[in-house]
Amino acid sequence: MTRLTVGTILSRLQGSESVQLQVALLRALKNELIGHDERKEASVTLGIIPILGQLLRTRRPGLSHGVESDGAAGQSGLAYGDSEDAKVCLQAVLIVGSLAQGGPTFIAPIFASDILPTLLSVLSSPDCPPSFTLSILRFLNTIADRLPLQSQDQWPRDTRLADIIFSGEHLGALRRIIAQDFGSMRSRLSAEQAAALIGKLCTQEAHKRALAVSGVLDALAVKIASFVVAQGYVPPGAEHYLKDAGSLGVFPEPAPSSARLAPYLRAVTVIIEHSKWRAEHFLSSPGIVTVFPRQILEFDPDDIRKGPWGSTYFSGSAVPRKPGVNPVDSLLPSIPHVHERSSPGSASFPPLGMGESRQRHGRSVLPPISLGQVSDSDEQENSIVPWLLCLLRSERDMTRLMAARLVTVLFRLGLAKKHRVPQFSCLLVPILLRMLDKDYEISESDDLCDDGLITPTQRMKEEAPTVLANLVMDDQDLQKHAVDGNALKRLSQLLKETYNPVPDKLQPMWNPDSDTPARDPDTVSPVCCLGPPGYSPTLCHIMRYRESILKALAALVPFKDEYRKAVCKNGVVPYIIDALKPRPIDAPAGGASTPRNSAADGNPTATILAACGAARMLTRSASVLRTSLIDAGVAEPLFVLIKHPDIEVQIAATAAICNLALDFSPMKQAIITAGIVPILCEHARSTNIKLRIESLWALKHVVYNSPNDIRIKVIEALTPGWIRDIISSDQVTALARRGIEDEADQSSAIAMGRANSFGEQVDILNPVDDSSEQGDDSNMSDTTPSSRMSLDRFLPDARRQRKLALQGSLEQSTQSRQDDIAVQEQLFNLLRNIICGDGATEMIDYLLREIGEDELFTAIANNLRPRTIQLPHRRDVPTRPILVPSEILISASALLIHLGAGLPRHRQLVMDHPDVLMALTNYFNHSNREVRLNCVWSIINLIYMEDSSDRDGCRSRASRLKTMGISDLLARLENDPDIDVKERTKTAVHLMNL
Template sequence: MTRDSTPPILLQFRNAESLSSQVASLRSLKNETIGHDQRKEALITWGIIPILSQILASRQPSGKGVAGVELNGSVKSQGLSGAQSEEEEACLQAIIVVGSLAQGGAAFLSPILASDIVPTLLTILSSSDCPSSFCLPILRVLNTIADRLPLQNQQQLSGDARLADLLFSTEHVGCLANILRQEYESYEAQASIELAASLIGKLCVAESHKAILADCGVLDALGVKLASFVVSQGFVLPGVDEHTQEPGALGALPSPAPPNAKIAPILRAIATIIEHSKWRAEHFLSSPGILSVFPKQHSQFSPTDIRRGPWGSPYFSGSAVPVNVGISPIDGLLPSVPLAHTTNSTSAANFPPLGQQRPHRRHSQSLSAPVSLFDTSGSEEDESSIVPWLLYVLRAECGMVRLMAARLVTVLFRLGLAKKHRSSIFSFLLIPILLRMLEKNYHIPEEDNIAYGGLISAADRLREEAPAVLATLVIDDQELQKHAVEGGAIKKLSQLLKESYNPMQESVKSMWNADVEGNEQNPDLQPEAECKLGPPGYSPFLCHVMRYRENILKALAALIPFKDEYRKAVCENGVVPYIIDSLKPRSSDPQLDTSSPKNTAADGNPTPTLLAACGAARMLTRSVSVLRTSLIDAGVATPLFALIRNEDIDVQIAATSVICNLALDFSPMKEAIVSAEIIPILCEHAHSSNTQLRIESLWALKHVAYNSTNDVKIKIIETLGREWLKEIIMQDPTIALAKRGMEEMESGTLMGMGRANSAGEQVDLLNPVEDVQERDEDSKMTDSMPTSKMSLDMFLLDATRRRRLALNGDLDQTTQARQDDIVVQEQTFDLLRNVVCGPGATEMIDYLFEKIGQEEILDALADKLRSRTVQLPHRRDSGSRTLHVPTEILVSVTFLVIHLAAGLPRHRQVLVEHPDLLRLLMKYFNHHHRDVRTNCVWVVINLTYEDDQSDREGCRERAAKLRSFGAMDRLSSLEDDPDIDVRERTKTAGHLMASLARA
C-alpha cells in the first residue's frame, strides 16, 4: 500500500453523501481498525486524524436538545430529532475510532496529541449539555492515552504533561468533579466514576494540579465516594445519623456503593492528591463525606460528673473521667500488637541529659517509650476514624485494594494525622503485608488485571508499587526500619534489584511501515505531524521494570539512613554495583532501536531511576567504611561526575547531594573531586536560579574547602566571584518576608501573623525563632509538613474550608522561599568559615579581606547581628514589629567571627575596632540556642588568648574593650548555664579576662 492507493474504506468515508452513510462508514472504519495496527498506520498516513478532529469539532454540543449530566448525577433528556441522533452517533463513532487508534501504542499518540482531538474531547466532556452517551467513551479514550503516555517518552518515562495540563486546567477540571458527584445508579455512572478517579491517579503529579483538584471540589467528591463504601461495608456507627445535620456534613448518609463498585481507584486518587501536603490531607478529612460517616468524637462524661454551680454554669467534678477517650470503636476490630519501644528507653529515663535536648528535625521519630493504647496526650490533634478503618480494609481485602489502603493510611501517618501508637500496628501488620507483596507467588484477584488497560498484569503492577509504599512508611522512623529489616526487607529488595537487570525476553512485533515506498519516491516529502507516527517508544513491560527498579532503590534508601549495620547489609547482599549501574542515564536518541526490551546496565536508566539511585548512593556514603571500600571498588565517582553535568536540573541536584558526602574530609574521593575539575561546575551551579541546586552546590563547596590547601580555597573564591559573594552575605532574607506579610495584611488574606510551624507550635511569621539543626543528608528526603491551624473538630462551611486551603498553601510557599534564602546565606557563611580555618588560615583571612573587602565582610557580619523593625499597617497595638535574626544565620556568623578572632593579632584588632560588631554580639550571650551561647564565649576566648609575650598588651586592650561592652556581666550570667559545654567555656573565658585585668 502506497500513497497512490487510498484505502477503500477511507474513500467510502470521504465520498459519503449523507450523515447516515458517514455514520455507516465510521462503523466500518471502527471494525476495520480494531486489532490491526498496520491498517491504523495506513489510515494515519492518509490523514484520518484531521478528518476525525473535524467531525468532533463540528459535532460539539450546541446546548440545545441534548442530554446532560447535572451536578447531582441525574440525566435530563429532551426530545431528539433523527438528524440530531445521527450527529451524535457520528461523533460517538469518531470517539471510538480515536480510542482504537490510541490502543496501537506510543507511536500513535504523537499524531493524536498533535491534533485538536484531546482539547475537543475535553470541551465536549466539560460542556453542560454533554450527552450522557459520550461521557464513558471519552473517559475510556483519555485513560487509554494516559496509560500509554509513559511509553512515549524516551528518557523521562514519566509521561507527557500536555494531557494533565489540559485535564486539570480551570476550564476542564470541573467535569471531573461533576462525574465524581454522580450516584452509583447505573453501570455507566459507576464506570465513569472509576475511570475519572483512575485518570487522577495516573496523571496528577504536579503540585499545582493537586492544589486545583482540592480547591475545585474533586477531593470533596472523592471523599463522598469513599464514604459510600464505608456505608456499604456497615461501618457507620450507631448515632452517626445525628451528626449528619451538623454544619460541614452532608445532611444525610451517602448512598451505599454497589457490591461490584471498585474502591481501589478512589483510594489511589485520594492518596495522589493529598500526599506531600498536610493542608490537602486535612481538607480531605474535614470534607462533608468523611465527616458524615466518621464524625468528630467528643469526650463523654457521666451525668453524675457534671455539676452546676450557684451561678448556673455547669462544671466538671474533680473526679470526672471521660467515658470516650478518643479511641474509635473500629479499633476493636484490629488485632492487639506489642507496643513500640526502644532498647535505651530505660537508660534515658534513669540518666536524663546533662544539657538541653535539640528538637529533632524529622517529623516522625521512633517511640522512646511504650505508649498506652489509651494515651492520647502525644497527639496534637484527634485522629479521624478513617485511619483504623483503612487498617481494617488493608487486612480484610487483597490485591490492589489492600495496597491502595496501605498507601493512603501511610500518607496520613507520614503527615502526622495518625496517632503515634499506630507505629506498632504498622510494624507488626502493615510491613509484613508489604513484604509479602514483593513475592512472586502473591495472590492477585483476577478483576485487578484491567486496572491499567491490561498493559501489564495486576501482579506486576502491585509488586511495582509496593516498594514505594514501604519507602514512604519507614522513612525517618528507626523503629519501622528495624522491623522491616528484621523481616528481610534488605535481602528481598536486593534480590529484586538484581533481577531487574536480567535481560528480558519479550516478543515484540515489528510494525510494517505503510509509507516506505512513498518515502522512497518522495524523499523530500515531510508529512504533517498529524499524518505520521511518532517514535515507537518502549514496551509496557520495560517501563514497568524501570519503575520497579526506581521504587526498589527508594525503599533501600529509606531503610538505611541511620544504621551503619543496615548499610553494611546492603553491601553484603552484593547490591552496590547494581546501584552504581543505576546511575547511568539512558540515551535520549529517539532513533535507537526499541523493538526489543532494553533493561540491562548498558542500556541505562530514565531520570526517575537516576534520582532514586542517587538517593540510595547518598545514604550509603554516610558510612565511612562503605565509602572507603564498596563504593570506591564499584566506581561511584565516575557516573556522579557525569550526572552533575546532566541536562536535567533535578539530576544535577541529586548528584550534587551525593558529591556533598564524597567531599567530606575523611573521604578518599575528595582529591578526585578536585582533580576532575568539579569545582568550576559546583561554582557555576551555585549561581543557578534554582535555589535547591544553589544550596547543594554551596554545601559541597563547603566540604571541599575544609582542610584543603590554600590554592583550592582560592580557586573556589575566585570562581564564585567577589560581587556574587558580597551580594549573598549582605542580603537580608527577613525583609522579603516582612514585605510579604504586609502585602497579605493589606489584602486582608492573612488572619494575624501567627501560624503553626512544622512541629505544630504557634510561631510568629515575622519573628520565627527556630532551633538550628545539624543538617544530615537524609533530612531532605521528606518535605516539611506544617500543621494547620484548622482543627478537625470544626465543621467548617465549604467556602471557609476553601479559603483556609488556599491560604495555607500560600503560606507554605512563603515559608519555604524564606527558608531557602536563609539556607543559601547560611551555607555561604559556612563556606567562608572553612576557608579561614585549618592550615594557612591567616593567609586566607588576609586574602578574603583583600578580595571581598575588610570593611564589607565585617559590616555584613555586624548587619546579621542587628535586629530589624518593620512597619505593619492596620495594627492597633503598634505600628512596627521587631524581626529577630534567624538562629541558623546567628550560628554561622558567630562561627565565622570565632575563626577570624583566631587569626593574627592584627585580625583580632580589626574585630575590636569595628564600631558595632562586638557590641551587637553581647546581646546574644543569653540566646536560647546553646550553639549561639557557646560561640559568643569562644569569641571572648579567642580575642583574649595570648599567643606569645608580644601580644600581651594587645590582649589587655581587647579585654578592656570587651569589659566596656559588658562582657563580664554576660559571662557571669552563663556560669549556671544548663549546658555543660557553655559552663566550661565560660570558666575559661572568665579566667582569661580576670588574669588580663590583674596584669
C-alpha cells in the same frame, strides 16, 4: 460478501453523506482495525485521523441545550444518545480508542489533530450522553497509559494531556462525573475511570491545586465516604452531627459491592501528597466530616451552670474531658506502645530562655514569631487513619496498596500521630514486605489496573517499594522493623533482577493491507504520520521498578552504618552505579519489538534521580566510601551527571558529590582535578534555589583544608560582590514579614474566625448562611428523591476554598524564604571553612580585603542581632520579636569564632566593631547548645594568648569584655547541663581571670 479493505472504507466514508451508511462503514472499519496493528498503521497514513475528527465535529452533541439542573439537559443527552448522529460519534470514539491502544506510535497523530479538544468539549457539555462519557474516559485513560512509553528520557512526564484535562473548563466535568450517584453500572464505571485518570496524570503542583480548589477533591472524599458507609465503619453517634455546619446533612449512599475503592484512594493520594494544606482540606471535606465527625470535648455536668434567663455557661473551674478512644481503633489489634525516641539532649535539660511562665503576663503579649512549623500535639487525629489500617487487614490487591499509600502520606504530613508507629511496624511494614515476594500475586479482574501493557501484579510490585520508602523515611524504628524483616536482602535481589535481559517480542506477521507505498514525512500532514515507536511496556515497567527499589534502599540506610554495610555485602553497589548512567544521546529507542535492558543502555531520568539518592546515602559511611564505592567507580558517573541538561539531575548529583568532597574522602582530590569546582561555583549562583544550596554545601566541603589557591579561586568564581549581597540580606525579617502579610490576608478573608468542631474557620461576628451563599440551585426540589443529593453539595465551601488558596500561597512563599535562609547559612559555613586550617591567617586577610572589613563584620552583626517586626493594626502590642533560626546563629557565630582564631590584629578588629559582640551577648542563654557553645568559643579565641607578645592585648580585650558583662554571662553557664558548654565555660572563665 467481499471484505472491504481499510482504504476502501475510508474513501467511502469521505464521500458519504448518509448517516446510516456512515454508521455501517465505521462499524466495519472498527472490526477491521481491532487487534491488527498493521492495519492501524496503514489507516493512519491513509488519513483516518482527520476523517474521524471531521465526523466528531459535525456529528457531536450540541452545546445549546443549557446547563443541567436535574432535568432538561439530562433528558436531552439521553435523547441524543439514541440518535443516528450519536451512533456515528460513538463508533468514531471507539475507533480512535482502538488506535490509541496500538501504542505510542499513534499518540503523535492523535495529539496533532483536534480530536482530543473535541472529545473533551463533548465530555464537558451538560448534555453528554452517559455512553459517550464512559467511552471518552476510557479513551483518555488509554492515552494516559501510553504517554510514558513515548520517551523514557523525559522528566517530568509529558503533561500535554494533563494540561488540557485539568484546565478550568474541564474540571467541572470531572467533578460532575465523580460526584454522580452509583445508580447505574455505567455511571459507576465513569466515576472510576475519571478517578483513575487523575491518578495517572496528576503530577504537577498546579494541577493538584486546581483539583483541590475546584471541588474535585471534595467529590472524591464523598465517594470514599460512601465506601465507609457500605463497610459499616461509621462511628456510633455520627448521626447526631449530620445537621452541623460542614456536614453533608445526610450519609452518602452506600457504595455497591461491585464498586472499586482503589481508584479513589489513588486519586486523593496524588492530589494531597507533599501538601499538608490540601491534606487538611481533604480531611475537613463534607464527605469525610459526615462519616468521621470530629469528637467534641465534653464537660462534666457539674461544670455547666444555668443563668437567670435559662442560658448556660461554664463554671470558672470547668475543664474539658479529653475525647475517648477512637471507635474505629477498637477494631484494630492491640499493640504495645513504644516510647518515642527522644531527641538528643532533650531529656537532659529544659529549654533555656523565655519560659512558658514568662509568656503568660497578659493576653496582649504575643509570642515571638518562629520561622519553623510547630505541630500541635493535642490536635485530634482523623478516624480515617484507623479506617485505612483496617482496610490493610481486610482488603486485597490494589485497594490494600492504595490504603497503605494514603495512610503513609498522612503520616508523612503529620496527620497520623507518632503513636501509630508500633501499628505501622506490625501491620503495614509486613504487608509491604510481603508484596516484594516473587510469589505474591493479585487478582487480574481489576480492569483499571490492567491497562493492557503490564499485569496488575507488575503494577503493584513497582509501587510497593516506593510506599515502603515513604513510610520508613526519617523513622529509625520503622527502618529497624523493615530491616529485621529482611527488606535489604529482598530489595538487593530485586535490584539485581531488574538487569536481567528482556526477551524480544515476536515480530508481527506480514499483512497484505500493509503494502502501502512509503511516504515522505516532511511532505505529509502530522495527523497522517506515525510517531516514534517508543519503548517496550515491559522495559518501562522495569525502569519504574528499579527506580522504586532504589528509593526504598535509600530510605532504609540514612542513619545506620551497619545497614549501609549490609547493602554493600549484598553486592548491589555496582548495580547502583550502573543506574547512575543515562541513556546515550544517540541511542535509538529500539521500539516495542526490540526492548533492551543492559547497563550500557542507560536509564531514564527518574531512575537516575533515585540512584543519586541511594548513592548519597551510601556515601555517608566512610568505610563504604573508601572501599565498595571507590571500587565501583562512583565518582565518574556523578561527574557526568553534574553537567546533565536536566536541572533536577544536577541537584541530585551535587547532593551526592557533597559527601565525596568531605576531608576524609579519597575522592576529594579527584573532584578538584576533574574540574568540578568551577561547575559548582557556577551552580552556586544558579537561579534554582535547590541547586544553589547543594552547590554551596559541596563547596564548603571542598575548601576545607584545601590549598589557598583553591580557596581563592572559589571566592573569585563566586565574586566578592555576590557574597557580600547574600550575607548582608535580611532574609529572616523578610520571611517574618511575609508571614505577617499572609496572616493578615487570611484574617481579612475569614474575619474574626475560629475553628469549629470540624476544624473549619467560622466567622463569629458575621455568620454566613451557607444556603443563601450557594444560591437557590443548591436546594433540592420536591421531585428529587431524598436519597439523592444535588451536585452543588459537592462544590467547595467558599470559606474553605479561600483558606486553601491562602494557605497554599503561604506554604510556597514560606518555603522560598526558608530556602533563601539556607543559602545564607551555607555561605557563612563556606566562608568559615575558607579561613580555617593551614594558611588561615592569609585567607582572613584576603577575605577582609575582598569583602571589606566593615561589610563583613556588619553582616555578621546584623544576622546576630535580635529583631522585631511591626504588627499592623495593633495598638496594644505594635511590635513582635522574631526568633532568629538557630542555623543562622550557629553559622554566623562560627565564622566569628574563626575570625577570632587568627592573628591578634584580627581579634582586635572584632573587638573594635561596635555591634558584633553586643549582638552576641543576646545568645549566651539560648536554648540550642551549639549556639551557647559558639558564644563561649568566641570569647575563648578573643582572649587566648598564643605567645607572650600578645599578653597586653589579651588583658586589654579581657578587661573590655568584663565591662560588657561577659563575665556575668559566663557565670550563668558554669553549671550548664551540656557537658561541652560547661567545660568550655571553665576555660573561658579561667582566661578572663588571668
